[in-house]
Amino acid sequence: MDLSTLEFTKLVELKSEVENEIKRREVEEKAKAKKQIIELARAYGLSVEEVLSKTVVARKPVEAKYRHPENTELTWTGRGRKPAWVQAWVDGGKSLEQLAI
Known part of the structure; x- marks a missing residue:
């Protein structure tokens, strides 16, 4: 598609359509990703809460020199x-x- 041949109003309309399609696909892709994450967590026997929780590793204090x-x-x-x-x-x-x- 050669955009230089389109009229300005048509370009603005096309831009709006592209932005709407991007928003629709973003929602769709996020839903797919969420489903994959949940399936992967279940496959390893983890709950979503376990996956999202922060694990803090206690560090051993440095000995005095x-x-x-x-x-x-x-x-x-x-x-x-x-x-x-x-x-x-x-x-x-x-x-x-x-x-x-």
């Missing part, structure tokens, strides 16, 4: 910014290796 020699409650994993006590230790001329656990 550094500990303050005088206050053992102060620890640092070595990740992220250095805590103030670590920075003060290093700024005092001591090495980070001295804090290693």
